[in-house]
Amino acid sequence: xxxxxxxxxxxxxxxxxxxxxxxxxxxxxxRRYGAKIQLAEPEDLGGSKLSTVVRVRVAATPFSLPxxxxxxxxxxxxPSEAFVREAVSYQLFTALTAEERMCxxxxxxxxxxxxxxxxxxxxxxxxxxxxxxxDARAAExxxxxxxxxxxxxxxxxxxxxxxxxxxxxxxSSAKVKGDPxxxxxxxxxxxxxxxxxxxLGVHTPxxxxxxxERTRWLLATSRHRGFSPSDLCPDNNLITSRGVRFLxxxxxxxxxxxxxxxxxxxxxxxxxxxxxxxxxxxxAMFAAWRxxxxxxxxxxxxxxxxxxRMLDAQLFWVWASTFWFLPRPGEQDGxxxxxxxxxxxxxxxxxxxxxxxDEAARAGADNIVEHAQAVVDALSKKFGxxxxxxxxxxxx
Numbered sequence: 001x002x003x004x005x006x007x008x009x010x011x012x013x014x015x016x017x018x019x020x021x022x023x024x025x026x027x028x029x030x031r032r033y034g035a036k037i038q039l040a041e042p043e044d045l046g047g048s049k050l051s052t053v054v055r056v057r058v059a060a061t062p063f064s065l066p067x068x069x070x071x072x073x074x075x076x077x078x079p080s081e082a083f084v085r086e087a088v089s090y091q092l093f094t095a096l097t098a099e100e101r102m103c104x105x106x107x108x109x110x111x112x113x114x115x116x117x118x119x120x121x122x123x124x125x126x127x128x129x130x131x132x133x134x135d136a137r138a139a140e141x142x143x144x145x146x147x148x149x150x151x152x153x154x155x156x157x158x159x160x161x162x163x164x165x166x167x168x169x170x171x172s173s174a175k176v177k178g179d180p181x182x183x184x185x186x187x188x189x190x191x192x193x194x195x196x197x198x199x200l201g202v203h204t205p206x207x208x209x210x211x212x213e214r215t216r217w218l219l220a221t222s223r224h225r226g227f228s229p230s231d232l233c234p235d236n237n238l239i240t241s242r243g244v245r246f247l248x249x250x251x252x253x254x255x256x257x258x259x260x261x262x263x264x265x266x267x268x269x270x271x272x273x274x275x276x277x278x279x280x281x282x283x284a285m286f287a288a289w290r291x292x293x294x295x296x297x298x299x300x301x302x303x304x305x306x307x308x309r310m311l312d313a314q315l316f317w318v319w320a321s322t323f324w325f326l327p328r329p330g331e332q333d334g335x336x337x338x339x340x341x342x343x344x345x346x347x348x349x350x351x352x353x354x355x356x357x358d359e360a361a362r363a364g365a366d367n368i369v370e371h372a373q374a375v376v377d378a379l380s381k382k383f384g385x386x387x388x389x390x391x392x393x394x395x396x
Contacts, residue, residue, distance in 0.1 A: 017052040018042050021073035024115040025056065025108075032108040037061045039069070050075060050082055050250065055120055066120060069107060074114035082250035083114050084176045088167040089252030090118060092160065092227065100156050102149060103246045111171055121238055121245055128234035128273050131392040132341055139394035140281070142239050147264055147285035149237075149244035151292025154226035154257040158296045161225060161254040179255040180230060182219045185316065188323035189213060199326055200378035208371045215316040218256045224297055224309075226257045233271035257293065262313035264289055265359070266352060269317040270324070272337030274348050275392040286310075311363050318352045322375075325349060333383050343390065346383035350376055 022042050029037040040059035047053040051074045058065050074083040090106035104119035125133075130142040157164075168177060189212050193204035229236065230251025238245040264285040268274045294301040325345045327333045335342035342348075353375045360368035380387055390396070 015044065015052075017073075018044055018054050021052045021054055021071050021115065022056060024073050024110070024113040025069075025071040025117050028108045028110040028113060028115050029117060031110070033061075033063055035062050037063070037065070039071075042071075045070070047072070050080070065107070068120040070104065070118050070120045072116050072118070076114065078114035079111035079172065080114065081172075081176045081180075083111065083116075084168065084172045085180075085252040086249040087111070087116055088164065088171055089227070089229070089249035090116065091167050092157070092164050095163075096156065102153050102156070102244065103249070121240055124238045124240040124245075126235050127237040127239060127244075130239060131234055131273065131275070131394050133394050136394050139392065140278075142244075143277070143281065143285055144288050145239065146237055146244050147288040148292055149246075150232070150260060150264075151289040153246065154228075154260065154293050155296040157227035157254070158225070160227065164227065164254050179219055179228075179253045180251045181255070181259070185219060185320050186216055188320040189215070189316070192319050192323045195323060195326060195328075196375065196378075199329060200375065200382060202371075202374050202378045204371060205367070208367050211365075211367060212315055212319050215312045215319075218259055218309075218313055218316055220256075222256050224257050224293075224300070225254055226293075228253055228255050228257070228260050231270070232260060232263050233268060234273045256313075258309045258313040259316070261286070261289055261310060262317050265310060265314050266317050266321075266355070269321040269352065272335075272340050272342045274336060275343055276351060276389040276395075277392065278395050307363065311359055311365065314356055314359060315368065318356045318372075321352065322349055341393070344383075346379050347387045347389050350379045350383075350387035351389035353379070 019042075022039050026037060026039055029039075037058065038060035039056040041057045043055040045053040045055055051072050053070065053072045055068055055070050057068050072086070074080050087106075087109045090103065090109070093101045093103050094106040104121055107117045107119070109116040127142050127146055130139045133139065165177065169175070192212075193209055196202040196204055228251075229246050229249050230253060231248050232246075236246065236248040238247060263269065265282050267277065267282060267285075290300060290306065299305045325336060326349060327345055333344055333346045335344055336348060353372045357369050357372035357376065360366075360372060
């Protein structure tokens with residue numbers, strides 16, 4: 001959710017989707033507060049194919065409300081799974097203290113209209129802005145702050161799964177539940193060996209496939225569970241004066257925190273903004289995250305506990321993201337996102353398999369090492385010998 005958009009172009013004709021979002025927000029605020037609240041000067045913040053997102057000024061209200069709010073209205077049919085997950089996620093955090101809340105405050109929501117009204121965090125830069133900028137120190141500070149904040153997010157929401165599930169049942173007649181990755185992730189792992197064979201000519205031995213299949217345990221119940229936004233891409237994390245604030249909870253759920261922790265090591269496996277980090281940066285980020293979560297889960301201070309789990313999560317994400325991003329026969333080896341600064345797919349995937357090879361070697365997982373190296377070699381042979389992932393612009 002972009003809340004740092006340029007000012008609106010007043011010469012443009014009104015967008016019907018924006019007008020509908022503002023009208024829906026006024027209606028839900030009226031029901032929530034029992035009086036008319038007038039909103040004005042809507043500013044388009046981008047949204048997505050699923051929704052319209054606008055910043056609005058509170059023009060008239062008998063109550064004490066912020067000067068501006070952010071409105072997100074989902075496209076029909078409603079209530080969609082994405083709306084339910086986002087509304088429930090904001091409800092969960094709004095019930096916490098201001099110090100514990102690491103996202104915008106929820107002011108109102110309505111499932112029938114598919115609208116949520118949340119706090120406006122202003123025009124703070126995102127983590128993506130920092131990484132794509134030209135200040136290495138600022139980017140490093142932002143990454144470490146994000147890693148610490150992710151750890152606090154996990155620790156703060158430990159033991160709140162029952163609360164999340166109760167809110168989910170109350171809002172969803174369709175019984176939305178679980179981790180949205182629980183379907184797409186295993187399907188990707190199951191189908192990747194055939195794709196590697198078809199595209200790269202790489203055979204996946206049965207024992208390697210079985211090892212990857214075992215990472216499904218990450219999607220089952222475990223004691224290391226906390227809230228996850230699911231989409232932890234850099235553009236969904238605001239760097240504010242009060243610390244990092246997480247946005248976009250369309251996939252919000254409670255799940256094994258190691259799946260999020262692997263974003264520190266891969267990094268950002270499901271995202272367009274996936275360049276390389278300086279040497280030692282991922283280790284520093286992991287240490288920052290670990291310092292926060294071990295307060296709630298002391299066993300995560302033990303390398304023999306946390307490192308095998310991290311390798312499993314890394315293996316899961318490398319396999320899944322390869323299935324999602326590997327160019328199919330006849331498909332161009334273009335950037336991950338053609339409209340945003342992104343590396344080529346083959347370059348990004350080669351870096352992930354190379355890193356997996358290194359981490360598996362440290363863990364003594366020779367079967368993973370041999371297969372990962374075969375994939376790297378095949379990617380280089382098919383897409384070019386120089387598949388070196390460039391650094392984020394801030395570190396170049």
